[in-house]
Each structure stands twice: as structure tokens, then as C-alpha cells.
Amino acid sequence: MEFKISKELIHQIEELITAKDDRELNVLLADIHFADIAEILDELDFDDATYIFKLLDSDKTAEILLELEDDARENILKRLSPKEIAEELDELETNDAADIIAELSQEKKEEVIQELEDVEHAKDIVDLLRYKEDTAGGLMHKELVKVNENWNVLTCVKEMRIQAEHVSRVHSIYVVDDEDRLKGRLSLKDLLTTSTKTPISEVYISKLNWVKVDAEDVEVARIMQKYDLEAIPVVDELGRLVGRITIDDIVDVIKDEADKDYQLAAGISQDVEADDSIIELTKARLPWLVLALLGGFISVRVLGLFEGAMAEHGNLFFFTPLIAAMAGNVGVQSSAIIVQGLANDTLSGSVFNRLLKEISLSLLNGVILAAILFAGSHVLLNVDFTIGIIVTVALISVIVIASLIGTFVPLLLDKFGIDPALATGPFITTSNDICGILIYFSIARWILGF
């Protein structure tokens, strides 16, 4: 049932644009969902995209604006006058409008705000601009349905009909007192199923979840998931109802957070997509590679320290990549589990217990792997007994150390308010490579005494 863009369609549209055949274009695009039109505009060059954009009604284009990829939106906005942008924003929910204004240059921002028709709407938007993007205030929108605890169901329903006009999804109706303080909620169902005379104060549910306006977005996401909420009211320091966050905004937060952690674990330092420009991709990838390269320098120096072994025990050096790789892999596994535990807030128990657990876990894994290595080193790699012992002992110790580093570096970062996900990927592999090699050759020197 889903719409799929075809090369033919894109080509047809481009031709209609050059032919300036607006009638045909309108017919062609009439039945296409705005999310799909956004995908089409992403494929067109910016002038063509702007042409289509100006052609369509602002109720449709406003939604398209939200779905466009950043560079397309930026370039289309550049080509629109403040008045044209304001027309789009008048169609949008306050938080979406605020997000778009936030992307504009300072002076254009003011010009656009001047042009906004609906003054109430404009007030709300400007109000939202105050809040940090990654807080409840930055996520919430002003559209919601609220009723006074002193009304009865009938007044409430009347009031709702008016308020609902501006609210795309009602979810629940919030009950406030005369000072606008949040008292509770009503469900549409309750209204459908209670007599019109009943006073609200008798039917509303006073127990409800809410978040403070300065709560972190990931925190809000956790609460809404845990309590399975589709909307949550946002209150200010005085407990007054200032806005509402709906699950669709939270879905994006969850997705972005997961993507971010994933990319950091892979050594990509900013949100990029396969289709971004080579420069963008390099910006995101090169820093971590440079870090890894510098780490590589250290490993070269470390190996240099043990040059003495080369004459007699040269084949020790054959095992360095194996030891380094195992250290890296174990470290990434440990850190990934901790990072997810922190993200989902599922870490319980004391640090000491975690230490014990990680040691026993890595010992168990280490011994099994060392056994395989010891056997393999004779059967497959036919190295002599001593070397076999050395690499085996080294592997166990390296695995234990690596898993401890992988576990506690993220925990430490988190303690200092740094994103623990930074400690996954290249960072952990590089540091574990170095430790691993150092441990391995120290053990070798200690046993062989070179």
C-alpha cells in the first residue's frame, strides 16, 4: 500500500516544471501524501523543489517542510520571503513552527515572526523558542484541550469543540484550576459515556503523569515508554500546564538516540546518512580514524620496546594482531552492554558486584578461548610449547583487563556527565589494542626473559 518514487515520476515532474504546466503538476501531486511529496522534492534540484513548493497550498507545503531533509529545507527556505515562510508556519503546530524558525538566521527570524498572522499562535511560538531543544520544553507543543475543574460535562464538550479545532490529536483532556494549575485529566471516552450535567470535578482522574518543562528529552521518552503514554502534559515550576508532548515526537527522540549510540559505537561522530556528501561523511569519520591512527603510533612504540625478542622469538610478533583483536572485541562487547544499560536505565546493583561479575564473566570466556587458542597454537600454528603457554596466559589476562576497561570507562564517563557512548567503538578498541599488546609482551618477557 506504500507509495514508491520512480525515476519516471521524477523525470515527468521535471519536464512539467520546465514546461511550467502547473495544472498538470497539481493534478499529478493532488493525491500524493505530503511525506511522499517531501521525498520527491528531496530528489529534485532546489529551484525545481521551490517551484513545486510555491505551487502547492500552504496547508500541504507546511507539512512537507517538516519532512524534507535538512539541506533541502534550508535551501527552499532561503528561496522564500519572510511572508511566504510565515504563511507556512501559520499552518503548523507551535513546536514544529518553532523548530523551523530556530533554523533561520537571526534577522530573518524576526522578519518572519513579524509576518505571522495569528497573534496567539505567534505568542506561543515565540514562547517555545525559549526552551532548549533537548528538553521537555523543546519537545512540547502548545496545542492541547484543557477544561476548568468547575465546569460541567456539557460546558466542557462545548469548550472542547472550539479548542479541538486547533488540536490535531486530542488524546486526553486536561483539567486545570482557576490558576491554570494541572489537576488531572479526562478521556474522550469518559465524556462520551457520562451525563452532560455531571460536574467535571466529579469525573476527572486526578492521578496522572506529567513532566517538568526542563526535563531531559530522553528522560521524557523513558517515562512515556514505561507508563505506555501517548501524550504527557508539561508543567512549569509553579505546576501550571504549559504544554503537551505526544508520542510521535518521542518516537523521533528514541530513534535519534538509538542511531546516535549506534554511530558512536561505529566511530561516526555526527548524524550522517549514506547519501550525504563526501565532505559530510569525512567530517563524521575522519576524527575517529585519526584517533585510531595516533593509538596505532603508540602500539608501534610499544612493540619497539620489545625489539629484543625479535632475534630469538620472532614468532611472538605473529600473535600481536590476534591479541589486539581479541582485546578490542571484548572491550566493545562490555562497553556496549553498559551503554545500553545506562540508556535504558536497567543497571542495578553496586559497582563492586559489577566488578565481580565482569571478572568472572571474562574469566569464563577467557579460559574457554584460551583453551581453543592453546590447542590451535599447536595443531594449526605449530608453535613451540612455551610460546603456546605465553599466548594462552596473555589471552586470558588481556580479556579480563579489556572487559574491565570496557565496563568501567563508560560508567566513569557517565558519572562525569559525559555521554558514555563516546567510550564505545574506536576509543575502546584503540586503548584495548595498546593495553593488550603491552600485557602480552610483558608476560612474554617475564617468561622468556629477553
Added chain:
Amino acid sequence: MEFKISKELIHQIEELITAKDDRELNVLLADIHFADIAEILDELDFDDATYIFKLLDSDKTAEILLELEDDARENILKRLSPKEIAEELDELETNDAADIIAELSQEKKEEVIQELEDVEHAKDIVDLLRYKEDTAGGLMHKELVKVNENWNVLTCVKEMRIQAEHVSRVHSIYVVDDEDRLKGRLSLKDLLTTSTKTPISEVYISKLNWVKVDAEDVEVARIMQKYDLEAIPVVDELGRLVGRITIDDIVDVIKDEADKDYQLAAGISQDVEADDSIIELTKARLPWLVLALLGGFISVRVLGLFEGAMAEHGNLFFFTPLIAAMAGNVGVQSSAIIVQGLANDTLSGSVFNRLLKEISLSLLNGVILAAILFAGSHVLLNVDFTIGIIVTVALISVIVIASLIGTFVPLLLDKFGIDPALATGPFITTSNDICGILIYFSIARWILGF
């Protein structure tokens, strides 16, 4: 505003249980949200948990059952009679009930179904058991509000009051014909704002998104995200309305999918948490480590092939970990970007263009990094000029090859219907380690001729 479990609370509850002080327990737990009670039960031993579970009303315990961790739920269900379980299921939405029944042993399953009181509900649950877990059918529930296109708004509202009793969140009202085929939808808002005489056929919106019952869960998630839907109707082969999927079910799908990819990228082969047992964690981690170890064997053999270089050019071996690490990191970056592109369905353009892009991208990165390495190899590592040249050339070629492997292995897997995320993490690092070392020493031999 969020509830936090304290050691004291757990302790207090355990004492009340040993004292069998049901009154106190009821008072204590009365105001705690079921999601929080679930967390409490996860902390208790299974007998205590079951005690609390039997103490509370089934309308609350049913919800708790869903929130419990798997092992806690499994063990509590073991301690409940079929009749007791059936009482819980009668309180749940059809899909949640079906999920829990699916976890039961075959004979217990049948016993429980026998005990279900509400026959309609039982029919629906049994019906849902037919569908695969990871399809629209497996996600959907039977609870929804539907009206016949031939009714008018008044009949519709009356009908809704009845149907709404069983539906926790109405979202939109689906319109069907006499054969139960999905025709369109109505929003509650529309009902609130149209006169009661109007026939439904005049007010309903015929354009709506829907999914087939056999659609993949991730596909449903993509569609609901793209079109920003809070609920989507599910139809069978004949277009008949068979169920509905709501956004809260999709949030779990998105979260699980992201977690899975993240864990695979970190070399963890099944969904584990930091607090799982050491055995569980080993099961998830060891397979990938064994793979990496076997890869390590190969790298040892590969290095062995170049033993000849050791006498004269021993310091070549100092650079193997550096080369291997760079190959691994580049490979993971490339594969991660592709895996996310596939997951979000944002990959466009031909394979050839992707090849060109990846080559130029990796060349750009490679040259910059090689420059740093070349400088560093003299300033920091003071190796002689030829070695400097060798590692520099090697680094560039290794980065290009590694990024190509990282890009095309996931694409290939995806083509053959294998999860491309398998190609991230240990798999890609290990294979790139080996290729990297091979390329490096081949270049060395070619230049130095040992």
C-alpha cells in the same frame, strides 16, 4: 515525578509478606503504578512476587504481567493455575493476551483457553495466535471501533459508546461496508463537530493508510513513522478489517530493532542486558569471540608467510597492529552507514555510484591519514624512508579495500535476505584485519623483495 524503587521499600515489602500482612501490603501498593509494581516484583524472589501477584486485583496484575521481565513472568505463570491465568488474560487486550499464551506450554495453553470467560475475547485471542510474531498480524489487536458506512452520526455515536467500552484508546473510527471491508475512517473530532443526522457515508475520509496482515513488523513501523500515524488498520487478503496496530506497540518494535543492530555491531548475538546471568551473557558473547579468534589464527598464519622479512626488516612487524586497527575501524564505519541506510530505507542510487563514492571517500580519508602516518613515522617513530613509504602506501590501499568490504558485504547479505547487521562488528573487523595485514606485507615484499 517518576517513582524510584528503594532498598527500604523492597525490604519493607518482604517483611510484610513474611508477616502475611495483606492489609498493609494493599495500602502500600494501592497508589503505585503497575509499571512500578512490576519493577518491584522483578526485585523480589519468585515466591514473594507470586504472593503479591495473587494479592492484587486482576485488573492491575494483568498489566503488571506485561511489564515483568521474562524470567519473572515465566516463573509467576508457573505458580498460577490455568484458571488464575485465564482471569488475568480476560483483563488484557487480545494481542497482549495472545503474547502471554504463546509463552505457555502446549497443554497449559489449551487449559487456559478453556478457562477464558468472555467467549468473544477468547475467539479473538485464539485467532491472533495464528499469526507470526514479527508480522502485522502478530502486532495487531482486535480492539477497535468500527461503524457501517450506511449508519448516520447518531447511530454511530451510540454504537461507539458500546464498542468503546472494550477499547482503551479509540484514535480513529474505522468505516466498513456490509462485507466488513475497510472503506475509510472518521476522527472523534469529526464526530464532535458534525450534526447527528449526517450519514456516515458523507463525512468519512476514504483516503487512509492500512497494512496487510502479513506485512513485516519493521515495515509497519516504517510506514507509521513516515506518515506519522498513531494507529493503522490491518486488513486480510480480501480487504476486510481484521485488527489494528497502535503506536505504542510500534515503539517497542523500533526500540528492539535498534537495540538488535547495536548489539550485533558490538558482537553480541542475542538480546541480553547487563543484569542477565553470566551464562546468558556468555552465550551471547562467546560465539563472536570464537569467530574473532579463528580469524586471529589466520592472521598468525599470514604473518608467518612473511617470516623472511624478520631478519632484515623486523620493524615492519611493529606496524601490523596499526594497519589492522585502521582496516577494522574503516570497515565498521562503512558497514554501519550501510546497515542504517538499509534499516531506514534511505539508500538511493545505483551500486556503481555507491562504488565510486566509497572509493573517492576512502581515498580522501586514506590520503589524509597516510600523510599523518608518513610524517609521524619519521618524527615520532623514526623509521627509515622506505619503511615510511611502505606503510603509507599500505595504509591508503588498506583503507580503500576495507571500506569497500564494509560497504558491499552488508549490501550482499541484504540481497540474499540475510540481516546485514551481521556484517558489522567482529565479522567485518576480523576479515579486514586479515586483508589489511596481507595487503601490507605484500606491498612490503614487492618493494623490499624479501
